[in-house]
Amino acid sequence: MHEMKDTARALVRIGYDGRVHKTFRGHQAQERFEHEVRVLRHLEEKGCTFVPRLLEVDPPNLKIITTNCGTRVDHLNAERQTEIFAELEQYGVRHEDREMRNITYRAADGRFCIIDLEFATLLAGGEGTTSLKPPPA
Numbered sequence: 053m054h055e056m057k058d059t060a061r062a063l064v065r066i067g068y069d070g071r072v073h074k075t076f077r078g079h080q081a082q083e084r085f086e087h088e089v090r091v092l093r094h095l096e097e098k099g100c101t102f103v104p105r106l107l108e109v110d111p112p113n114l115k116i117i118t119t120n121c122g123t124r125v126d127h128l129n130a131e132r133q134t135e136i137f138a139e140l141e142q143y144g145v146r147h148e149d150r151e152m153r154n155i156t157y158r159a160a161d162g163r164f165c166i167i168d169l170e171f172a173t174l175l176a177g178g179e180g181t182t183s184l185k186p187p188p189a
Contacts, residue, residue: 122158
């Protein structure tokens with residue numbers, strides 16, 4: 053496997069088959085794991101095709117395996133970046149870490165995709181609104 057990210061919060065590796073293996077760790081690892089699973093399932097149910105699709109969920113190890121959404125984007129103007137994240141809200145999810153590091157490019161269909169949804173907000177409204185967004189520093 054090829055290591056993509058190794059931080060206090062997660063270890064992300066891409067397998068030789070192209071699948072993405074993400075293991076949650078550190079502060080609120082269990083909650084972040086459960087939340088990202090919930091968000092990805094919601095988006096799949098809504099038919100969103102520009103986020104990773106869950107392939108496997110391993111609760112004892114706080115690990116998910118997803119489809120690969122392409123390669124990281126190095127350059128993207130702010131307006132296009134805003135449009136990409138706004139499109140996600142049409143599926144009832146607001147990404148709370150709207151940085152370029154969370155946008156990938158999938159060459160197979162020329163689509164920008166969004167990754168790392170562990171802090172996203174499900175926009176059900178009222179009592180159904182859920183988020184793990186950390187408070188401002």
